[in-house]
Amino acid sequence: MDEINQVTIGIDLGSTSTSIAFDVNGGDESEVQILNNWPAAMKWSYDQVPRGPEIATIVYYDPHATRSFGWTKDRFEVVTERDTLKPGLFAATNFISRLSPPGDYPDEWKSALLPGTKTPEDVTLDYLRHLRLNILQQIVDEGYSGEVARLHFVITVPAFWDTVTRNRFRQLATTAGFVRAESAGQTLSFISGLEAALSQSVYLHAGVPSSPDNILVLDCGGHTVEAAVYTVESSSPLMVERRTPVSVASCGSAEVTRLFMDIAKAKIDKVRVPSTGRAFRVMRVRAKRAFGREVLFNDKFNAVGFHFDIPPEIHADGKADTFWVADLGVELSCPEADMVEGYISFSREKICAPFNTIVERTMGLVRDQIGAVEVLGEQVNDCLLIGGFNKCPYYSGKVEAGMAAPGLRLVKPSDDGANLAMGAAWAAVSGSGPSK
Ligand SMILES: Nc1ncnc2c1ncn2[C@@H]1O[C@H](COP(=O)(O)OP(=O)(O)OP(=O)(O)O)[C@@H](O)[C@H]1O
Ligand SMILES: [Mg+2]
Known part of the structure; x- marks a missing residue:
């Protein structure tokens, strides 16, 4: 095997x-690869x-947060035989967006419980520590020596994070071992997710135009949607200039679920069971999981003529506007809650409303960006559309239709889930350096 001088991750x-891509030794023949050998629980x-x-x-903890789980080969550390979260474990999620939330971040997320006395910073630190060790192990498992002269990590951060937030995050990443005082050859840089997307599109020749064109980059993620307009000054090394202030809103896919749950909770509250009891908790959890599985990630939901299967019990109930039914796993009926033997029904309007609200907020960001470029006396011609939320066809169908009105040409690279990781690695390999 050739000598390995530099690994860029x-x-x-x-x-x-989270996804990871890496490159060995760089150079013209450089090929960015994706890490894919993760513990099953993750x-x-x-x-x-x-x-x-x-x-x-995610970080799985015991309730007192004395131990975290999920990074060994044993997936039953966190899952039961029935594929549910093991009783007694706490799944800490959504800690990255709490490090520096956008202005419209919902209070419910700001104050969501974390295990023990953990703060979002503590959980981030735990996650980064596990992640780093696992990455290094996978790279060794891929056949590359652990004795690498230079190791360069490049991490995507939200484009709207200011210097203070980046520096705070650098402290966390340093504590987690991404920068080590004793190893001068180990470096860490950041790149905004929007710039990583541009980098990846250039790497893939995905049709991103270079200067003087203005391109709107729109990242529709799990918790945030971000947008800014850039020009690509050079593709290798990647040089981009941001032309507008970043627009950001808490209207990612998790917000659709949160808005749906407001509707579901209002129904479930009408079922006469104690709000401190198990049945009440089970109903809420099952409604949320069913919405994720059957609606949010359903790739046929917006197809012409599509309709959900409705259980016969509900048909017999004869409600004309039933569009989707969630099985809440309880033997309860309550007409005020539209619930028959544990099946709770929702009209099309109630299911589509959360999506429509979110699409409208996303298009608000697009309009802000177009307006900001017009103030410069220029125009936006193209939109690079990225982020996992676009895999939800109902949402992306409406957002893409919305782009047609201002006449934006859409660039939507195919995404296997690791585009931004590849873009981040490629930006570093091609010498774009830390983004400003
Ligand atoms: N196959 C899929 N079908 C539908 N939705 C999907 C699919 N894969 C991912 N998603 C949605 O995309 C979201 C993740 O998108 P992405 O990876 O861009 O978000 P993130 O980077 O984790 O979040 P953020 O950018 O807010 O920090 C998931 O939470 C999920 O809702
Ligand atoms: Mg993202």
Whole structure:
């Protein structure tokens, strides 16, 4: 095997999903590869998200947070035989977006419980420590020596993070071992997710135009949607100029679920069971999981003529506007809650409303960006559309239709789930350096 001098590792650290890509030695022949050999528990979809090479951005703890789980080969550390979360474990999620939330971040997420006395920073640190060790192990397992002269990590961060937030995050990453005082050859840089997307599109020749064109990059993620307009000054090394202030909103896929749950909770509250009891908890959890599995990630949901299967019990009930039914796993009926033997029904309007709200908020960001470029006396011609939320056809169908009105040409690279990690690695390999 050739001598290995430099390994560059791109980390797309999202609030719901993380993916990793790496390159060995760089150069013209450089080929960025994806890491795919994760512990099964980290791939297991606690949140129902269908994942490819990504893992969930999650830390499993015991209730007192004295130990964390999920990074060994034994997936039954966190899962029961029935594929549910093992009793007694706490799944800490959504800690990255809490490090520096956008202005419209819902209070419910801000104050969501973490195990023990952990803060979002503590959980991030635990996650980064596990992630780093696992990455290094996988690279050794791929056949590359652990004795690498230079190791360069490049991590994606939200484009709207300011310098103070980046520096705080650098401290966390340093504590987690990504920068080591004793190893001068180990470096860490950051790249905004939007720039990593541009880098990946250039790497793939995905049709991103270079200067003087203005391109709107729109990242529709799990917790946030971000947008900014860039020009690509040069493709190798990648040089981009951001032309507008970043627009950001808490209107990613998790917000659709949160808005749906407001509707579901209002119904479930009408069922006469104690709100402190197990049945009440089970109903809420099952409604959320069913929505994720059957609606949010259903790739036929917006197809012409599509309709959900309705259980016969509900047909017999004769409600005309029933569109989707969730099985809440309880033997209860309550007409006020539209619930028959544990099946709770929703009209099309109630199911589509959360999506429509989110699409409208996304298009608000697009309009802000178009307006900001017009102030410069220029135009936006293209939109690079990225982020896992676009895999939800109902959402992306409406967003893409919305782009047609201002006449934006859509560039939508095919995404196997690791595009931004590859873009981050490629940006570093091609010498774009740390983004400013
Ligand atoms: N196959 C799929 N079908 C439908 N939706 C999907 C699919 N895969 C991912 N998603 C949605 O995309 C989200 C993840 O997108 P992405 O990886 O861009 O977010 P993130 O980077 O983790 O979050 P953020 O950018 O807010 O930090 C998931 O939470 C899920 O809702
Ligand atoms: Mg993201």
